[in-house]
Amino acid sequence: MPHPSPLERVRIVLCGTTHPGNIGASARALKTMGLASLYLVSPKHFPAADADAMASGAADLLRTAAVCGSIDEALDGTVFAVACTARSRDLSHVVLTPRETGVRLIWEAARGPVALVFGPEQSGLTGREVGRCAAIGMIPTSPDYSSLNLAAAVQVFAYEVRQAAEGVVSYPQDAYDAANYGDVEFFFRHLEQTLYDIGFLDPMQPKRLMQRLRRLFQRARLEKEEVNILRGILSAAQRPIKRNS
Amino acid sequence: MPHPSPLERVRIVLCGTTHPGNIGASARALKTMGLASLYLVSPKHFPAADADAMASGAADLLRTAAVCGSIDEALDGTVFAVACTARSRDLSHVVLTPRETGVRLIWEAARGPVALVFGPEQSGLTGREVGRCAAIGMIPTSPDYSSLNLAAAVQVFAYEVRQAAEGVVSYPQDAYDAANYGDVEFFFRHLEQTLYDIGFLDPMQPKRLMQRLRRLFQRARLEKEEVNILRGILSAAQRPIKRNS
Numbered sequence: 001m002p003h004p005s006p007l008e009r010v011r012i013v014l015c016g017t018t019h020p021g022n023i024g025a026s027a028r029a030l031k032t033m034g035l036a037s038l039y040l041v042s043p044k045h046f047p048a049a050d051a052d053a054m055a056s057g058a059a060d061l062l063r064t065a066a067v068c069g070s071i072d073e074a075l076d077g078t079v080f081a082v083a084c085t086a087r088s089r090d091l092s093h094v095v096l097t098p099r100e101t102g103v104r105l106i107w108e109a110a111r112g113p114v115a116l117v118f119g120p121e122q123s124g125l126t127g128r129e130v131g132r133c134a135a136i137g138m139i140p141t142s143p144d145y146s147s148l149n150l151a152a153a154v155q156v157f158a159y160e161v162r163q164a165a166e167g168v169v170s171y172p173q174d175a176y177d178a179a180n181y182g183d184v185e186f187f188f189r190h191l192e193q194t195l196y197d198i199g200f201l202d203p204m205q206p207k208r209l210m211q212r213l214r215r216l217f218q219r220a221r222l223e224k225e226e227v228n229i230l231r232g233i234l235s236a237a238q239r240p241i242k243r244n245s
Numbered sequence: 246m247p248h249p250s251p252l253e254r255v256r257i258v259l260c261g262t263t264h265p266g267n268i269g270a271s272a273r274a275l276k277t278m279g280l281a282s283l284y285l286v287s288p289k290h291f292p293a294a295d296a297d298a299m300a301s302g303a304a305d306l307l308r309t310a311a312v313c314g315s316i317d318e319a320l321d322g323t324v325f326a327v328a329c330t331a332r333s334r335d336l337s338h339v340v341l342t343p344r345e346t347g348v349r350l351i352w353e354a355a356r357g358p359v360a361l362v363f364g365p366e367q368s369g370l371t372g373r374e375v376g377r378c379a380a381i382g383m384i385p386t387s388p389d390y391s392s393l394n395l396a397a398a399v400q401v402f403a404y405e406v407r408q409a410a411e412g413v414v415s416y417p418q419d420a421y422d423a424a425n426y427g428d429v430e431f432f433f434r435h436l437e438q439t440l441y442d443i444g445f446l447d448p449m450q451p452k453r454l455m456q457r458l459r460r461l462f463q464r465a466r467l468e469k470e471e472v473n474i475l476r477g478i479l480s481a482a483q484r485p486i487k488r489n490s
Contacts, residue, residue: 148273
């Protein structure tokens with residue numbers, strides 16, 4: 001069986017888009033770059049006439065778009081995701097340029113589906129949503145005015161993804177079995193519960209620590225087998241407490 | 246006197262834009278990349294409320310935009326121009342990717358003002374307009390769907406221009422005095438007239454030959470002194486005919 005083309009493995013996830021015209025214009029931007037996999041997380045209005053109008057010849061992407069209730073649903077099954085944002089964050093995510101994002105996404109796509117995640121027009125992605133991704137993608141802009149239109153940002157990233165994919169005909173056989181989004185999220189929940197159980201997690205500041213741990217493990221790009229090992233360790237750590245309770 | 250920054254020397258020329266919203270969206274795209282020099286050749290509707298709305302925080306670029314009656318007016322004073330188009334042409338212009346376009350424009354801008362030229366949404370630039378430019382810029386697209394929105398194309402090229410300009414603090418002293426658009430156009434008119442005078446130009450196919458000669462000399466990036474020499478040669482060639490008539 002031939003491997004899928006890199007571009008087929010790149011999902012575009014638009015979270016909480018306010019203006020349906022921007023969904024349509026984004027679909028058009030994606031189709032010009034050969035991307036077709038569109039996920040919409042809680043769009044404000046969809047389907048909508050404005051979306052169809054702005055999509056022009058790319059209305060087929062709107063018809064096949066997956067409408068999801070949460071970012072977790074949209075990222076399910078992916079092995080790597082980049083949060084596209086205009087603002088730098090307090091906690092140290094790796095920050096990639098669009099060019100680096102394209103190269104990295106196409107590289108990671110050898111292991112499975114990957115995603116580019118965009119937030120709402122005004123507010124951008126929340127810290128929680130960025131925390132679901134392994135890296136931040138940021139477009140270098142003028143210091144005087146950094147407000148790219150959503151579809152314009154989608155066009156720049158999609159352009160760089162296509163640039164990175166040119167020349168990549170197919171992937172080599174996967175060297176190892178990557179843990180996917182669901183596996184890793186299950187591990188994070190197990191980790192958080194265990195940290196409570198063993199009394200390590202500060203109930204006053206639980207999120208900050210978990211964010212740091214998320215970043216650590218997302219950087220590591222876990223394999224399925226490693227997740228199993230880590231969860232085995234967590235279970236072992238929980239056992240004495242459960243026995244005592 | 247310090248040299249101007251490279252980005253200050255890059256003009257964006259929009260020819261015959263049909264939808265004012267695209268002018269506004271293009272202005273926004275330009276401002277995010279630190280470009281401010283907008284030229285509008287015979288826009289269908291301008292000024293327009295739609296343009297202001299789509300410009301968002303970049304409405305100042307619309308207020309300072311130069312509205313021109315012809316591409317010659319918009320390119321006056323430039324030393325290098327790239328025609329951005331989605332279609333390949335019959336005659337062999339140099340075709341640059343957006344990345345190459347950015348690098349080349351910033352390089353040429355050391356000699357004087359440069360331009361990126363975009364045509365109307367539906368039809369694109371005419372052959373005559375492309376002939377006014379030294380190279381073609383083309384965004385690599387999916388073979389199935391190549392129809393980028395005008396402002397999206399402007400965003401991609403502007404992004405690459407900014408990428409190319411990063412790190413270029415200022416230009417070295419100009420090594421020689423580049424001929425500008427007006428000098429070169431004056432030379433082309435002189436050349437065409439001379440070719441008629443000496444009976445070389447086929448009156449049935451005058452344009453095709455002139456297009457080839459335009460490309461040849463535009464590739465050469467003429468200096469002012471060279472234009473003077475060439476025009477001296479043309480005058481010398483015309484002299485015997487004028488004496489005889």
